Amino acid sequence: MYKHLQTSPEAILAIENFNLPSSFDFGKVICPVMIVCDFKNGEWGALNMIPYQTISLDPTCKVFHYGQEIFEGMKAYGVEDKGPFLFRPEENWSRFNLSAERMGMAEIPKDIFIEAVSGMADYNRDFIPNNIGESLYLRPFMIATDNHLGIRPSITFKFMVLASPSAEYITSDYVKVHIQREYARACPGGTGRAKTGGNYAGSLKASMEANKLGFHQTLWLDALHKESIEELSGMNFFAVIDGVVHTPKLTETILDGITRRCLIKIAQNLGYEIKESHMKISELLKQIEDKSCTECFMCGTASIIVPIAELCETDGTSYSLTYSKGQVAKQLRETLLGIQEGRLEDTEAWVTTLL
Ligand SMILES: Cc1ncc(COP(=O)(O)O)c(C=O)c1O
Known part of the structure; x- marks a missing residue:
């Protein structure tokens, strides 16, 4: 079903062992898996779903110093046992690449981006909260990963997707x-x-x-x-x-x-x-x-x-x-x-x- 997405047995186990907390606000609870894909030598590598974990980066990594970073915000919906649905994911993909172009970063092919966000919603479907207004917030992002202190554009990048079962961002009505x-x-x-x-x-x-x-x-x-x-x-x-x-x-x-x-x-x-x-x-x-x-x-x-x-x-x-x-x-x-x-x-x- 997926052309690019590879899912490790550890990722599947992490999903099986995860329980959705009974209460969550926006962006605090994070799903037990994440997606990682690296760009080097002018091409995108494997699209992997792995257990959620910290990532290790060299302190000279460009993103730390020059802020070469972009992100998107989107949601998967699964209210009242309907769905899961994604809403206009191609629009997030095209804006992601518009941001990449402006920030001198590698653009990402549509099929990789769409598989990444669909795969996260699909594998984490049990963690999509089901009350009206709640959703699984998806956060695709990309950082510059060259290890070098010079101010020049990176030629290596890391693309990732996180997912967060979330309530509405703003709850007050005033x-x-x-x-x-x-x-x-x-x-x-x-x-x-x-x-x-x-x-x-x-x-x-x-x-x-x-x-x-x-x-x-x-x-x-x-x-x-x-x-x-x-x-x-x-x-x-x-x-x-x-x-x-x-x-x-x-x-x-x-x-x-x-x-x-x-x-x-x-x-x-x-x-x-x-x-x-x-x-x-x-x-x-x-x-x-x-x-x-x-x-x-x-x-x-x-x-x-x-x-x-x-x-x-x-x-x-x-x-x-x-x-x-x-x-x-x-x-x-x-x-x-x-x-x-x-x-x-x-x-x-x-x-x-x-x-
Ligand atoms: C600065 C800014 N303006 C507007 C929006 C609303 O954009 P969208 O409706 O695509 O979420 C966002 C959120 O992404 C934003 O960060």
Whole structure:
């Protein structure tokens, strides 16, 4: 059934001996196996599933010094004894290679990537939690493994996939978002469109400061003028203004979210007008004040869709959306999750069933 994936007897034993804990949050419990595939001499080697274990790397390994690293986030669903399903895995594969290209790393063939993520969902199917909103979170990633302290691109890489039975990423339904007017997440010509660790490392100080101020997430604005809304540190942004669903138009500094793309399609199918444009924060705040903006929400694979209750300035000024019932976000979330979990008809052929 698998052309590339090789599974060791130790991996099978590790799966047999694993028990899914009764409680887990997001990303803490890790499945007992992992996938490893090395790139050297210009080609990808064997795709192996082995017991979960630490990996040994030379301290000069390039990833430690120059951050040549990329990753993806995706989920396998198995709610109410349906599935297991993967959701648009080819989209994660193509974004992975887009990130690889931007970071000067080896691209990975589609069949290797898809076998790796399918194999992890397949062999770990008993560890897919089965309540609505829960899933097996899959984390494909790749690191640069040349042992050399010079600043130059690696020519060897390690691709791996981990799996984590997970609850929803954000469980609170009251999210306060900090409008970040000092730092920038991504700049023109930079790596914002790639899913590379450095983008996230650079966002952490802002998230620490937001937390200290009592806020939960950071809203990033464009680096040059600090005026156009871009996205959150791990999610895309939407607003409902006069009944129209708005989202920032993609630029090279915004991650092209797969959830974002699905929501645009779902909203259109539900009859909403969609507008992708440069959204000015100053205008949005006025629209929240005059109540023409009735909802703001954020979306991503891990978090699904989370309504924003308040947009906040550093000095504590708050623009509240708590009067809104978040009906559009709720409808989009129920539709998307219903499709992902096989509870609603998959009219767009987004879902792959693992046999
Ligand atoms: C910076 C950033 N924006 C947006 C998203 C949402 O992307 P997706 O919907 O593909 O998970 C993510 C999550 O991967 C992200 O890290």
